[in-house]
Amino acid sequence: MNKQLTTQKNIDATQLALKKTLDIICGKWRLYIIYQLGTEARRYGELRRMIPDVSEKVLIQELKALVSLGVIEKKAFNEVPPRVEYSLTAKGQKVLPTLLDLTSIGETFLEP
Amino acid sequence: MNKQLTTQKNIDATQLALKKTLDIICGKWRLYIIYQLGTEARRYGELRRMIPDVSEKVLIQELKALVSLGVIEKKAFNEVPPRVEYSLTAKGQKVLPTLLDLTSIGETFLEP
Numbered sequence: 001m002n003k004q005l006t007t008q009k010n011i012d013a014t015q016l017a018l019k020k021t022l023d024i025i026c027g028k029w030r031l032y033i034i035y036q037l038g039t040e041a042r043r044y045g046e047l048r049r050m051i052p053d054v055s056e057k058v059l060i061q062e063l064k065a066l067v068s069l070g071v072i073e074k075k076a077f078n079e080v081p082p083r084v085e086y087s088l089t090a091k092g093q094k095v096l097p098t099l100l101d102l103t104s105i106g107e108t109f110l111e112p
Numbered sequence: 113m114n115k116q117l118t119t120q121k122n123i124d125a126t127q128l129a130l131k132k133t134l135d136i137i138c139g140k141w142r143l144y145i146i147y148q149l150g151t152e153a154r155r156y157g158e159l160r161r162m163i164p165d166v167s168e169k170v171l172i173q174e175l176k177a178l179v180s181l182g183v184i185e186k187k188a189f190n191e192v193p194p195r196v197e198y199s200l201t202a203k204g205q206k207v208l209p210t211l212l213d214l215t216s217i218g219e220t221f222l223e224p
Contacts, residue, residue, distance in 0.1 A: 022218075025138070070221060
C-alpha cells in the first residue's frame, strides 16, 4: 500500500471516527443526559427531575437517539405500574471517562 | 451555602462548561480543522489542500468561528504576496490532547 494511499486511508478513518463521535456528543442535551445517567440506571421520571430545563418532547427524542446509537439501553419491567429504566451500555460505560473529561475543555475557555 | 444551592450551582457550572465545549467541538469540520493544525502554523491554502471535502465558504466561516472562540489565532504577515497563517492559541494547545482523544469514542462505537 503506497504512502499516499495509507495517508488517505488514515484520513478517512479519522474522519469516520470523528463523525461518529459528533453524532454521540453534539446535541444540546445528549452529553448532559449521559452525565446524569453516569454509572446508574435511572427511570424516565428521575431524568426529567434531574434536567428540569429540557422539554418532555426533546428528552424523549434524545433518549431514543442515544438508544439507537448504542450509547444507552432502555429496560422495561413487567410491573404495574410499568417501570422503564435507562442506563449506559457497556460501550457507553467504556467512553464515559473521556466524555466526563470534556467539561475541562469548556472550563479552559471559560477561564479569563 | 445549603446543600441544595450548592448542587444547583454545580449543575449550572457543568452545563455552562458543556455548552462552551459543544460550541468548540460541534460543527462538521471544527474538530477536523483543529486536528489538521495540531501543533503547527498552517497557511489557508495548506488547510484547503489538507481538507479537500470542505467548501471554501465553510472553511472560512469555521476558521472565523474558531478564532472568535479563542481556539485558534490568525497571523497576517506584511509581505508580497500577503501571507496569513493559522495556529492553535495557548488554550487551544492545552485542550488538544483531550480533543485528540475524542476519536476513541467514535472508534469504540464503530467496532462491531
